Amino acid sequence: MIGQNRTVLAALALLLLVGCGAPAAGPSAERSLILATTTSTQDSGLLDALLPAFTADTGWQVKTVAVGSGQAIELGRRGEADVLLVHSPAAEEEFVAEGTAGRRRLVMHNDFVLVGPASDPAGVRGAGAVEAMTRIAGSGAVFVSRGDDSGTHAREDRLWESAGIAPGGPWYQETGQGMGATLRVADENGGYTLSDRATWLSQAGSLVVLGEGDPGLLNVYHVIEMTTGAGERVQADGAAAFADWILGAPAQEMIGDFGRAEYGQPLFVPDAGKPDPTG
Amino acid sequence: MDVLLDGLVEAWRLLVGGDADTWEITALTLRVSLTATAVALVLGVPLGAVVALTRFRGRRVVLAAANTGLGLPPVVIGLFVTVLLWRSGPLGAFELLYTPTAMIVAQAAIATPVVVALATVALHQVDPDFLVQMQGLGATRGRALLALFGEARLPLLAAAMAAFGAVVSEVGAAQMVGGNLAGETRVLTTAAVLATSRGDFALAIAFGMILLLIAFAVNLVLTLAHHREPARP
Numbered sequence: 001m002i003g004q005n006r007t008v009l010a011a012l013a014l015l016l017l018v019g020c021g022a023p024a025a026g027p028s029a030e031r032s033l034i035l036a037t038t039t040s041t042q043d044s045g046l047l048d049a050l051l052p053a054f055t056a057d058t059g060w061q062v063k064t065v066a067v068g069s070g071q072a073i074e075l076g077r078r079g080e081a082d083v084l085l086v087h088s089p090a091a092e093e094e095f096v097a098e099g100t101a102g103r104r105r106l107v108m109h110n111d112f113v114l115v116g117p118a119s120d121p122a123g124v125r126g127a128g129a130v131e132a133m134t135r136i137a138g139s140g141a142v143f144v145s146r147g148d149d150s151g152t153h154a155r156e157d158r159l160w161e162s163a164g165i166a167p168g169g170p171w172y173q174e175t176g177q178g179m180g181a182t183l184r185v186a187d188e189n190g191g192y193t194l195s196d197r198a199t200w201l202s203q204a205g206s207l208v209v210l211g212e213g214d215p216g217l218l219n220v221y222h223v224i225e226m227t228t229g230a231g232e233r234v235q236a237d238g239a240a241a242f243a244d245w246i247l248g249a250p251a252q253e254m255i256g257d258f259g260r261a262e263y264g265q266p267l268f269v270p271d272a273g274k275p276d277p278t279g
Numbered sequence: 280m281d282v283l284l285d286g287l288v289e290a291w292r293l294l295v296g297g298d299a300d301t302w303e304i305t306a307l308t309l310r311v312s313l314t315a316t317a318v319a320l321v322l323g324v325p326l327g328a329v330v331a332l333t334r335f336r337g338r339r340v341v342l343a344a345a346n347t348g349l350g351l352p353p354v355v356i357g358l359f360v361t362v363l364l365w366r367s368g369p370l371g372a373f374e375l376l377y378t379p380t381a382m383i384v385a386q387a388a389i390a391t392p393v394v395v396a397l398a399t400v401a402l403h404q405v406d407p408d409f410l411v412q413m414q415g416l417g418a419t420r421g422r423a424l425l426a427l428f429g430e431a432r433l434p435l436l437a438a439a440m441a442a443f444g445a446v447v448s449e450v451g452a453a454q455m456v457g458g459n460l461a462g463e464t465r466v467l468t469t470a471a472v473l474a475t476s477r478g479d480f481a482l483a484i485a486f487g488m489i490l491l492l493i494a495f496a497v498n499l500v501l502t503l504a505h506h507r508e509p510a511r512p
Binding site for chain 2 (some may be wrong): 034039042043063064065066078079080177178179180181201202205231233234236
């Protein structure tokens with residue numbers, strides 16, 4: 001009796017699962033591709049502006065997974081994403097050299113800014129990026145790092161490396177979170193941090209820009225198409241459609257206009273077809 | 280303080296103003312969490328009954344496992360389910376990752392141990408002689424079991440509420456297996472996290488308020504339900 005009941009219940013549970021699954025899987029099953037990208041493109045709202053136009057033009061639905069550049073590349077490496085939009089050039093070149101990715105093309109750039117409290121306790125205002133990092137480490141002022149393998153974190157690491165400093169100790173704080181959360185921690189703790197300009201513009205708090213314009217602060221985004229070399233389920237045709245579309249004139253124009261109305265300056269500069277500053 | 284007030288105003292505006300996105304997110308939150316709770320009940324109550332009423336080898340191990348499950352971090356479950364559902368994973372062929380179904384699977388996995396553990400306690404609390412007495416009075420084993428569930432209905436209801444509470448408020452697994460896709464897998468918790476990372480605190484608080492409201496509404500319905508006299512056969 002009990003045995004029978006259990007069988008019936010198990011069957012019911014299975015029915016319930018299947019019943020719920022069927023309608024959910026329906027609409028997303030056709031021509032849908034996975035875009036792994038950085039939190040900055042999602043948090044700035046750029047993708048909300050671009051993706052509906054892409055879907056209207058090509059019929060491809062896009063599932064955006066917004067993570068750090070490091071994790072996005074890892075998803076690509078495992079064949080879990082079809083196309084990447086990332087900003088971590090050194091890691092990207094290493095990844096493309098492995099051979100499972102297809103074309104990697106320049107999409108746009110903006111820049112990183114070194115931000116901190118207006119009182120500037122380490123006296124970095126006007127210094128070059130590397131010199132500023134050296135002064136922060138030397139003064140013991142708080143520096144807040146994302147510490148999350150994102151493109152921004154990778155850039156920060158490179159600046160420390162150029163300065164010959166291995167950051168650590170009580171003045172160096174790692175949030176392990178996205179740019180917005182890290183900016184807020186820096187703001188609350190009176191610390192410095194490295195931010196992409198778009199996120200800083202949208203949620204600056206009381207932090208001010210203390211370093212900008214250094215060539216070492218260029219923030220370059222590439223689109224990388226994945227191939228079936230990374231996994232047989234990768235939709236290479238969808239990846240190519242997305243990459244071609246975002247490099248096309250209408251999308252590039254949308255990128256150049258994005259943010260102008262709200263912030264008085266565009267958040268990203270379209271770069272399709274221009275020479276690649278990262279080679 | 281301004282942010283909290285703005286959040287309240289925003290929640291009111293979104294709900295009463297009939298903001299389509301907000302209603303969609305709220306409906307998906309309810310659909311996913313209620314389904315996951317139902318699955319957890321269907322799987323967990325019979326398991327709890329078996330653990331409470333029978334003696335078998337490994338019974339204590341099952342109970343200990345369920346009790347561990349009570350405190351299992353949802354993000355760990357999310358990670359397990361993600362790896363299972365990856366394209367390269369054992370269930371990759373079903374292409375379930377980043378769908379509501381994946382969220383239901385993860386949430387059911389979170390809630391089932393909660394139900395097993397609490398149902399076991401609930402059924403234990405009834406007089407151990409109850410089943411014997413009922414059968415002594417001429418009830419079939421099935422009837423006797425039904426009557427037992429009737430006796431334990433209040434703590435069983437508490438198990439259902441605890442399971443629902445665990446999944447509706449959960450963000451780690453929902454974010455990981457759902458991906459927080461706009462219009463597809465965005466629920467109130469992941470929407471609140473996104474609004475926070477965009478610096479839109481009032482909107483984040485508004486989503487939080489709506490979450491509280493529906494959690495309260497569901498629990499209210501369940502609480503009122505147990506004041507009704509159960510239909511006896």
